[in-house]
Amino acid sequence: MPDLLELRGLDAFYGDFQALFGIAAAVPAGRVAAIIGANGAGKSTLLKTVAGLIQAPRRDAVLFDGEPIGGLPAHELVARGIALVPEGRRLFPSLSVEENLLIGGRVRRPGPWSLEAIYSLFPVLAERRHVPGPALSGGQQQMVAIGRALMSNPRLLLCDEISLGLAPVVVRDIYARLPGLTAQGMALVIVEQDVSQALAAADRVFCLREGRVVLEGPATSVTREAVASAYFGV
Amino acid sequence: MEWANAIIQGILLGGLYGLFAAGLSLIFGVMRLVNIAHGDLIVLAAYLALVATQTLGLDPLASLLIVVPAMALIGYALQRLLLNRTLGDDLLPPLLVTFGLSIIIQNGLLEIFSADSRRLQAGALETAALPLAGLSIGLLPLLQFGVAVAAIAGLQLLSWRTPLGRAFRATADDPEVARLMGLDNRHVFALAMALSLAIVALAGVFLALRTNFDPAIGPARLIFGFEAVIIGGLGSLWGTLAGGILLGVAQSIGAQIDPGWQILAGHLLFLAVLAIRPQGLFPRLAA
Numbered sequence: 001m002p003d004l005l006e007l008r009g010l011d012a013f014y015g016d017f018q019a020l021f022g023i024a025a026a027v028p029a030g031r032v033a034a035i036i037g038a039n040g041a042g043k044s045t046l047l048k049t050v051a052g053l054i055q056a057p058r059r060d061a062v063l064f065d066g067e068p069i070g071g072l073p074a075h076e077l078v079a080r081g082i083a084l085v086p087e088g089r090r091l092f093p094s095l096s097v098e099e100n101l102l103i104g105g106r107v108r109r110p111g112p113w114s115l116e117a118i119y120s121l122f123p124v125l126a127e128r129r130h131v132p133g134p135a136l137s138g139g140q141q142q143m144v145a146i147g148r149a150l151m152s153n154p155r156l157l158l159c160d161e162i163s164l165g166l167a168p169v170v171v172r173d174i175y176a177r178l179p180g181l182t183a184q185g186m187a188l189v190i191v192e193q194d195v196s197q198a199l200a201a202a203d204r205v206f207c208l209r210e211g212r213v214v215l216e217g218p219a220t221s222v223t224r225e226a227v228a229s230a231y232f233g234v
Numbered sequence: 235m236e237w238a239n240a241i242i243q244g245i246l247l248g249g250l251y252g253l254f255a256a257g258l259s260l261i262f263g264v265m266r267l268v269n270i271a272h273g274d275l276i277v278l279a280a281y282l283a284l285v286a287t288q289t290l291g292l293d294p295l296a297s298l299l300i301v302v303p304a305m306a307l308i309g310y311a312l313q314r315l316l317l318n319r320t321l322g323d324d325l326l327p328p329l330l331v332t333f334g335l336s337i338i339i340q341n342g343l344l345e346i347f348s349a350d351s352r353r354l355q356a357g358a359l360e361t362a363a364l365p366l367a368g369l370s371i372g373l374l375p376l377l378q379f380g381v382a383v384a385a386i387a388g389l390q391l392l393s394w395r396t397p398l399g400r401a402f403r404a405t406a407d408d409p410e411v412a413r414l415m416g417l418d419n420r421h422v423f424a425l426a427m428a429l430s431l432a433i434v435a436l437a438g439v440f441l442a443l444r445t446n447f448d449p450a451i452g453p454a455r456l457i458f459g460f461e462a463v464i465i466g467g468l469g470s471l472w473g474t475l476a477g478g479i480l481l482g483v484a485q486s487i488g489a490q491i492d493p494g495w496q497i498l499a500g501h502l503l504f505l506a507v508l509a510i511r512p513q514g515l516f517p518r519l520a521a
Contacts, residue, residue, distance in 0.1 A: 051414065052413075053410060053413065053414070073413070073418070074413040074414055075413050075415075075416045075417055075418045078414060078415065078416040079416055083414070084414050086410075086411055086414065090408055090411045092403065092404045092407040092408060092411070092412075093407055094403045094404075094406070094407050095400060095403060095404060095407070099400055102397075102400065103397075103400050103401070103404050103415050103417075104415055106397065106401070106415060106416055106417075107415075107416035148415075149414075152415075152416065
């Protein structure tokens with residue numbers, strides 16, 4: 001399958017501080033890539049740069065479906081089919097659950113996702129559709145955040161720490177729904193602190209340390225020992 | 235009876251203050267920008283109406299058909315070309331830039347129109363009145379109050395019932411995540427400023443029908459707008475209208491006691507609210 005997302009020597013900066021150094025990676029359509037690494041390794045920065053929240057310095061450092069998109073602003077990338085579930089869920093507090101979902105769908109890309117489809121993926125949200133986001137439990141908020149991103153009918157979904165702060169049973173529930181998403185050809189990139197969760201969910205794993213890819217391989221062949229040594233650089 | 239009349243006049247005047255405040259409150263709500271030039275933009279709208287009535291021979295109310303879109307266009311351009319560049323984590327740059335803008339507008343108007351005081355003439359409408367329980371209520375103030383209520387109701391509907399209002403609220407909540415929804419913040423902010431200045435246009439025309447104006451009266455209108463927002467409570471449009479009405483009534487009662495006390499009474503009410511209930515009388519209920 002051709003690569004949907006390809007990174008070719010991607011750098012990223014916060015002012016003068018360089019956070020990513022020459023990242024190279026590829027994610028085919030319909031596959032799941034996991035990015036792991038310690039705090040501050042650059043995982044969230046990588047997702048934000050692909051989504052356009054941080055400007056990539058070079059246009060051809062990010063290819064999406066073969067097209068160079070590095071440095072394009074986030075609002076244009078959503079329209080092309082890249083959606084990000086941000087770390088910490090970040091629902092719009094003054095919007096109800098349904099309004100949060102509707103605003104996710106405002107780019108009106110064609111595809112399978114609609115309010116009804118989200119409500120059948122996460123039935124509990126249908127019951128709470130008129131409730132403001134902050135009134136939901138953490139797990140339900142995460143469902144809204146994922147649903148909001150899906151509403152744009154993305155071809156590439158970036159998920160930043162979707163298990164953070166959630167009860168294990170809720171995390172299992174959310175992860176159980178991910179394979180259904182990629183079955184329709186959507187590619188998924190997840191940033192995950194929980195290494196075993198990441199290895200279980202992903203086809204391919206990238207481990208970052210200090211802004212560089214230090215370990216890469218199929219999830220099935222990456223051993224815990226290799227991950228541990230890549231994490232800490234020992 | 236004089237007192238009843240003063241209170242009714244104050245309520246009707248308060249509608250105008252509600253209009254001053256609504257645009258100010260919208261902009262602060264969406265982009266945390268305190269527009270120091272707001273009062274001067276109201277005066278600019280009044281002069282635009284003056285030019286429209288003098289050169290095109292339009293009735294002042296018909297001039298709204300030109301002044302409202304013109305001010306909205308000015309608002310969009312102002313935000314896109316200037317004010318968007320001042321927005322960030324720091325509240326100070328937009329404050330300084332709009333302060334500078336206020337000085338530029340005042341001096342520009344002074345240069346073009348001189349310091350002479352002007353007024354829009356509404357003809358027979360100015361003296362028309364409705365008799366009500368022994369009082370006589372001016373048709374023009376009544377119309378102005380009705381327009382204020384309608385504008386605030388419209389703004390309220392737009393905020394809570396339309397995709398544009400949803401975009402305003404989302405961008406106000408979290409501008410970064412709003413970008414992930416495909417919203418271009420620069421465009422959303424410019425639309426909010428356009429809407430704010432459309433309301434400013436209404437306020438400017440009714441101000442010019444009500445009193446004399448000259449290039450220097452903007453800052454005082456800004457203060458009245460601010461006071462109405464603070465009295466009403468931030469984040470609530472109906473609260474803003476209520477704040478405007480209370481300010482109007484306070485001024486009117488002050489003037490009834492002694493003509494020199496009109497402005498002072500409004501300021502005293504504002505200070506009292508600030509001291510006793512700094513969140514305002516009708517702040518938006520926390521969700």
